[in-house]
Amino acid sequence: METGDSRERTDRLALGAWVKLARSAESVSTRIHGHLAAYRLTVSQFGVLEALYHVGPLSQRSLARKILKSTGNMTHVLNNMEKRGLVRRQPDPKDRRAVEVHLTRKGTQLVRNVFPRHAEIVRREMSILNTTEQHELGRLCRKLGLQTKEP
Amino acid sequence: METGDSRERTDRLALGAWVKLARSAESVSTRIHGHLAAYRLTVSQFGVLEALYHVGPLSQRSLARKILKSTGNMTHVLNNMEKRGLVRRQPDPKDRRAVEVHLTRKGTQLVRNVFPRHAEIVRREMSILNTTEQHELGRLCRKLGLQTKEP
DNA sequence: GCCATATTGTTTGATATCAAACAATCCCGT
DNA sequence: ACGGGATTGTTTGATATCAAACAATATGGC
Numbered sequence: 001m002e003t004g005d006s007r008e009r010t011d012r013l014a015l016g017a018w019v020k021l022a023r024s025a026e027s028v029s030t031r032i033h034g035h036l037a038a039y040r041l042t043v044s045q046f047g048v049l050e051a052l053y054h055v056g057p058l059s060q061r062s063l064a065r066k067i068l069k070s071t072g073n074m075t076h077v078l079n080n081m082e083k084r085g086l087v088r089r090q091p092d093p094k095d096r097r098a099v100e101v102h103l104t105r106k107g108t109q110l111v112r113n114v115f116p117r118h119a120e121i122v123r124r125e126m127s128i129l130n131t132t133e134q135h136e137l138g139r140l141c142r143k144l145g146l147q148t149k150e151p
Numbered sequence: 152m153e154t155g156d157s158r159e160r161t162d163r164l165a166l167g168a169w170v171k172l173a174r175s176a177e178s179v180s181t182r183i184h185g186h187l188a189a190y191r192l193t194v195s196q197f198g199v200l201e202a203l204y205h206v207g208p209l210s211q212r213s214l215a216r217k218i219l220k221s222t223g224n225m226t227h228v229l230n231n232m233e234k235r236g237l238v239r240r241q242p243d244p245k246d247r248r249a250v251e252v253h254l255t256r257k258g259t260q261l262v263r264n265v266f267p268r269h270a271e272i273v274r275r276e277m278s279i280l281n282t283t284e285q286h287e288l289g290r291l292c293r294k295l296g297l298q299t300k301e302p
Numbered sequence: 303g304c305c306a307t308a309t310t311g312t313t314t315g316a317t318a319t320c321a322a323a324c325a326a327t328c329c330c331g332t
Numbered sequence: 333a334c335g336g337g338a339t340t341g342t343t344t345g346a347t348a349t350c351a352a353a354c355a356a357t358a359t360g361g362c
Contacts (some may be wrong), residue, residue, distance in 0.1 A: 011273075
């Protein structure tokens with residue numbers, strides 16, 4: 001498809017872009033999620049709260065897909081959250097294999113507390129980029145992430 | 152600094168950009184690192200091989216910083232790699248607390264095998280973006296990641 | 303030179319995560 | 333109907349990861 005030389009060049013460019021993407025995501029993530037410890041929330045737990053709050057009740061499988069974790073892990077995460085009274089499992093009447101995961105009042109209150117702080121921190125972290133740049137970053141990342149998962 | 156309305160707008164933009172960044176990094180990472188399992192390498196182990204191969208011998212602390220993991224974890228990762236004969240710990244003559252981590256011949260051979268495949272996969276994954284876009288993505292991510300770590 | 307403080311690597315205990323195997327249930331083609 | 337394959341959630345066993353406490357060594361101020 002390409003000559004060896006041009007191939008090396010595109011490899012270097014792709015590797016560089018990928019490394020920068022991975023490192024920036026990881027270091028920004030560390031900075032953004034630092035404050036969650038104050039609420040004894042893990043990143044996964046926060047992801048679950050956020051999804052349930054914004055989307056409404058979901059099955060465990062949908063939750064797992066949303067936060068990109070395995071279903072086995074989701075069982076574990078939800079067990080911990082249920083113990084703390086943040087979520088409630090409710091049998092799905094339409095499918096007796098499935099459960100609907102609901103936010104409890106306590107979970108709703110917590111996410112209403114945490115989310116504004118979260119948004120503020122994200123805004124601050126991203127504010128190094130101007131509006132146009134944030135749009136462009138979002139566009140490029142969406143394109144990348146949307147690569148076909150199952151052909 | 153801003154009116155409430157504009158604040159909500161910038162919050163939404165920042166949150167959107169951040170979510171897309173995080174999700175694309177995670178899903179691309181999964182796709183890129185799938186092939187490492189064939190070599191019984193974890194992502195951290197591959198990161199160590201890569202760093203040592205391209206930079207030369209490094210202390211555990213530098214390695215930990217390079218792959219963004221804790222030093223405690225680095226001890227664990229290196230123990231596993233040492234058991235497999237991929238790296239060798241060598242006392243640093245200038246600082247008796249520190250060790251220099253070296254690639255063994257076996258480790259060098261392995262990374263020479265794995266790296267070209269890795270580069271190829273990364274190139275393929277990133278090829279959804281054209282050259283200009285990859286440059287731009289790299290630039291934006293570098294800016295984001297470079298945010299001051301310790302003030 | 304000596305001591306307080308910092309840095310390096312290790313240990314330890316607690317979580318998080320995954321993959322694989324599993325049971326229960328659903329669904330579709332015949 | 334119904335039987336085989338798909339889907340949902342759980343369990344299990346193995347790893348990975350972190351934070352915190354620790355021991356050994358280095359370093360800089362006095």
